[in-house]
Amino acid sequence: MRKNGVRVVSRTIGFVGAGRIGEPMVERLLAAGHRVRLYARRAEVRDRLVAAGAESVAQVRDIADSDVVISCLFSDDQIAAVLPAVVGAMASGTVLLSHTTGTPATLRGLRNFARDGAPAIVDAPFSGTADAVRAGELVVFLGGEPAHVAVAREVIGSYAGSIIDTGPACSALHVKLINNLLFAAIAQLTLNATEIAAAQNITESAMLDALALASAGSTAGRYIAARGGSAGFTASVEPFLRKDVAAVREALADSGADLSTLLSAAYTGPMHLRHHTTIENGSAS
Structure with missing residues (x-):
């Protein structure tokens, strides 16, 4: 399957942050044929997405065992509280895609928790609403190494209508x-x-x-x-x-x-x- 001129490859996606925007993202990922390993605190969200085909994990670090990890957390504070455990469990080469509109310093600081060198982090803030996600029309900006951005582009093509590569890491932020x-x-x-x-x-x-x-x-x-x-x-x-x-x-x-x-x-x-x-x-x- 192709979306926005990019061939969409089925992958295992780890996901945290299934809130107002994140929940329809997971739905679109599942509809595109991806396997989604989900960490969600709220039972009602978890139950809805498991019914849709997602796999629930008990601890947030468990989503690290994926091809790509997507984080749709609200703020720097949530990144600092949630993602160090994930990054610490990520294998080398796994791409972490962060949708949070926060500060570059917080995102760069996650590298300090990696077990095997620097993780492949792509900053991917977006512009749009939950309805835009459901329609596959979200606007997403991507910053990072070209090879990592290419992987991110394949995955978020499930819910993004416009994807803009902005340059090196943190340029999208x-x-x-x-x-x-x-x-x-x-x-x-x-x-x-x-x-x-x-x-x-x-x-x-x-x-x-x-x-x-x-x-x-x-x-x-x-x-x-x-x-x-x-x-x-x-x-x-x-x-x-x-x-x-x-x-x-x-x-x-x-x-x-x-x-x-x-x-x-x-x-x-x-x-x-x-x-x-x-x-x-x-x-x-």
């Missing part, structure tokens, strides 16, 4: 973090625009309808409208953007890049993005 900082800034500006409109007795829905067709329209504006307006959008994305803005500050702090303009915009608006708080039950399971 940098692309995603910069993207998310820009998205946060545009979202705050759009929310501010709806407040200005309200002061002129223009409803939020009318303003968002206009932006959907006008020159100042954006993906952020479409997301706000899709969530039913500013309240639903803010409740849905604020915790995730808070984490990502904190991550981009940490990741690029020593790069010499001037983040002041985008950070100022991201921090100014209805969403409170200045402080990072950990979320339980994010994309991790």
